[in-house]
Amino acid sequence: MRRLTLAIVLLPFLAGCAGGTGWVNPLLPKERWDEDLSACRHDADASLGPSAYVTPGEERTGNPMKLVDQTQNAKRFDSLVASCMASKGYRRAK
Numbered sequence: 066m067r068r069l070t071l072a073i074v075l076l077p078f079l080a081g082c083a084g085g086t087g088w089v090n091p092l093l094p095k096e097r098w099d100e101d102l103s104a105c106r107h108d109a110d111a112s113l114g115p116s117a118y119v120t121p122g123e124e125r126t127g128n129p130m131k132l133v134d135q136t137q138n139a140k141r142f143d144s145l146v147a148s149c150m151a152s153k154g155y156r157r158a159k
Contacts (some may be wrong), residue, residue, distance in 0.1 A: 105149035
């Protein structure tokens with residue numbers, strides 16, 4: 066059960082990683098895409114603050130409510146990154 070729950074939580078993240086950056090902007094050189102994505106992820110991470118992290122040594126799947134919090138934080142993170150990338154002129158890759 067724990068592995069299934071972890072797989073469900075990680076699946077959207079892994080799917081996003083599989084396709085490269087997942088963002089395109091034909092007006093900018095491809096070399097810049099990763100830099101912009103990294104900057105947007107950094108900004109989103111800073112905006113979420115320490116609540117997005119699991120305390121070192123603490124089991125990630127031990128408390129069901131922490132799974133909910135982590136899922137909500139992942140959605141917030143994705144939303145912040147998407148907003149940042151769109152503000153830089155990027156769109157989702159097909």
